[in-house]
Amino acid sequence: MTAPILKAVNVTKRYGTFTAVNNITLDILPGTVHSVIGPNGAGKTTLFHALTGSTPITSGSILIEGEEIAHLPGFKRVRKGLARSFQVTSLFPNLTVRENLRLAAQGTRPTQAFNPWRRVESLTMACDIADDLLGKLNLHGVAQRLSAELSHGQQRRLEVGMAMAGQPKVIFLDEPTSGMGIDDIGEMKRLIHGLRDNYTVLLIEHNMDIVMDISDQITVMQQGQILAQGKPDEIRNDERVRRAYLGSMITGGRA
Numbered sequence: 093m094t095a096p097i098l099k100a101v102n103v104t105k106r107y108g109t110f111t112a113v114n115n116i117t118l119d120i121l122p123g124t125v126h127s128v129i130g131p132n133g134a135g136k137t138t139l140f141h142a143l144t145g146s147t148p149i150t151s152g153s154i155l156i157e158g159e160e161i162a163h164l165p166g167f168k169r170v171r172k173g174l175a176r177s178f179q180v181t182s183l184f185p186n187l188t189v190r191e192n193l194r195l196a197a198q199g200t201r202p203t204q205a206f207n208p209w210r211r212v213e214s215l216t217m218a219c220d221i222a223d224d225l226l227g228k229l230n231l232h233g234v235a236q237r238l239s240a241e242l243s244h245g246q247q248r249r250l251e252v253g254m255a256m257a258g259q260p261k262v263i264f265l266d267e268p269t270s271g272m273g274i275d276d277i278g279e280m281k282r283l284i285h286g287l288r289d290n291y292t293v294l295l296i297e298h299n300m301d302i303v304m305d306i307s308d309q310i311t312v313m314q315q316g317q318i319l320a321q322g323k324p325d326e327i328r329n330d331e332r333v334r335r336a337y338l339g340s341m342i343t344g345g346r347a
């Protein structure tokens with residue numbers, strides 16, 4: 093059996109007396125797109141914060157490739173291979189698209205940035221990574237444009253690219269298609285689906301068509317707990333999930 097790349101064991105997050113994430117145990121398998129879905133307030137974003145280190149957990153254990161990371165702050169978890177795609181705020185608006193990607197690629201090797209001998213080598217590597225990503229993100233045509241000038245859909249692809257540039261093991265995507273038009277959604281969907289060739293993806297997404305089409309595994313949360321887990325077909329046909337979503341949303345209109 094494949095060992096999980098990321099594992100949460102009995103993770104709980106309380107805000108005062110309120111339990112936002114309640115005793116969650118989760119295995120994320122390598123090379124998969126694993127989606128976390130659930131109604132508003134179910135605890136999805138809090139779970140992401142807990143796993144990436146944006147917020148300390150109240151109790152439980154988080155392991156990457158078997159190594160405990162729950163005590164590590166976010167930036168140290170990045171070094172262990174976790175990357176989170178932040179929304180537009182993570183872009184440098186006055187730099188070009190290519191420069192944004194190059195900086196993100198360089199940012200993972202801060203010690204090399206201060207070593208004059210390694211600097212040229214690391215710069216060349218970062219440029220190569222940026223050029224490769226421009227193709228994967230379908231942003232070749234706007235490589236020299238300032239990121240502030242991009243369309244919303246292009247900016248959101250660039251954010252995903254910024255996470256990819258650090259060559260992490262696991263990429264966290266929080267609603268990457270929010271606010272997008274239909275064409276941009278299709279492009280984002282292809283991008284995320286392709287990510288599993290080189291990365292593991294943990295995805296929060298409200299668009300059920302996307303979730304059902306590209307997920308290998310789905311975890312359904314409700315009131316801080318796991319309601320159901322399984323492959324898209326299993327989730328679509330799960331009576332508890334249908335009830336929680338009042339029937340139609342989860343089926344993407346196909347049932």
Ligand SMILES: Nc1ncnc2c1ncn2[C@@H]1O[C@H](COP(=O)(O)OP(=O)(O)OP(=O)(O)O)[C@@H](O)[C@H]1O
Pocket residue numbers: 107110112130131132133134135136137138139
């Ligand atoms: N910093 C905080 N302090 C207190 N309560 C919080 C805090 N952050 C989140 N919560 C509460 O925790 C619960 C889960 O919120 P969370 O944002 O994780 O849900 P979600 O599933 O991501 O929802 P949505 O789909 O609407 O983004 C909510 O009731 C929310 O009000």
